[in-house]
Amino acid sequence: MEIPRLSKKEAFILRLLVGKGEMYGLELVKDSGGELKRGTVYVTLGRMADKGYVDSRTVPQDDGSGMPKRLFRATGYGARVLNAWELAGASLVWEGV
Amino acid sequence: MMSPEELYIAARMLKEVVFRLEHHRDYKTVMKVAFWSFVCAVGLFGLTIDQFFSRRQTIKSPPGFRLRGLAEFLFSRRTFDQILEPLLRDLYDEYCAAMAEGRPWKAQWVRVRGYWSFWAAFFAQTPISLVKKIHQIWKATIP
Numbered sequence: 001m002e003i004p005r006l007s008k009k010e011a012f013i014l015r016l017l018v019g020k021g022e023m024y025g026l027e028l029v030k031d032s033g034g035e036l037k038r039g040t041v042y043v044t045l046g047r048m049a050d051k052g053y054v055d056s057r058t059v060p061q062d063d064g065s066g067m068p069k070r071l072f073r074a075t076g077y078g079a080r081v082l083n084a085w086e087l088a089g090a091s092l093v094w095e096g097v
Numbered sequence: 098m099m100s101p102e103e104l105y106i107a108a109r110m111l112k113e114v115v116f117r118l119e120h121h122r123d124y125k126t127v128m129k130v131a132f133w134s135f136v137c138a139v140g141l142f143g144l145t146i147d148q149f150f151s152r153r154q155t156i157k158s159p160p161g162f163r164l165r166g167l168a169e170f171l172f173s174r175r176t177f178d179q180i181l182e183p184l185l186r187d188l189y190d191e192y193c194a195a196m197a198e199g200r201p202w203k204a205q206w207v208r209v210r211g212y213w214s215f216w217a218a219f220f221a222q223t224p225i226s227l228v229k230k231i232h233q234i235w236k237a238t239i240p
């Protein structure tokens with residue numbers, strides 16, 4: 001069995017998505033307090049979607065731009081991976097590492 | 098009537114030229130600075146030479162529309178949908194919000210920052226897309 005990997009940035013995004021439900025990429029950037037950058041947040045979200053941690057859906061806009069907005073949410077698998085990652089981190093702190 | 102961004106560019110150019118004149122009194126340097134200020138202004142703000150010198154009111158498309166076409170052409174549907182289009186959508190939203198608030202300076206800043214983000218994502222994604230494409234071709238050609 002392959003152990004899922006989670007980077008610090010991915011964990012940060014998952015924590016925000018688990019806490020707030022569905023969010024737009026720009027909302028993630030604004031709520032991150034400088035932790036996430038506009039240029040890289042979608043690259044990270046795309047990688048997380050490939051791993052199955054997040055899911056997204058388009059929201060059509062009737063403003064004439066022709067560009068839909070994309071809402072992201074954590075999947076059940078993503079939430080479980082985050083939970084396991086936080087438990088592992090907490091146990092390492094408890095061990096004094 | 099000149100737009101605020103044209104006024105700003107003209108003021109910056111004038112300031113630069115005056116500064117150079119005061120400090121160097123060198124005609125060639127002044128011409129060089131004026132030329133490069135003009136090139137930077139045209140490049141940075143996406144103004145055409147015609148727009149730069151004319152006082153006509155022009156209808157501009159929101160930023161990112163041409164980039165959207167380029168990204169759609171160059172990248173796979175998945176990369177375009179998940180990474181590049183949302184970036185351009187954010188640029189569009191923030192730019193329109195700033196213009197609606199009557200803050201053209203903020204709109205210009207949003208535009209520059211948005212372009213920077215787009216190109217950062219573009220160059221971050223290019224090697225990945227390239228490797229995936231080569232892998233696809235390799236898999237398709239080798240039985």
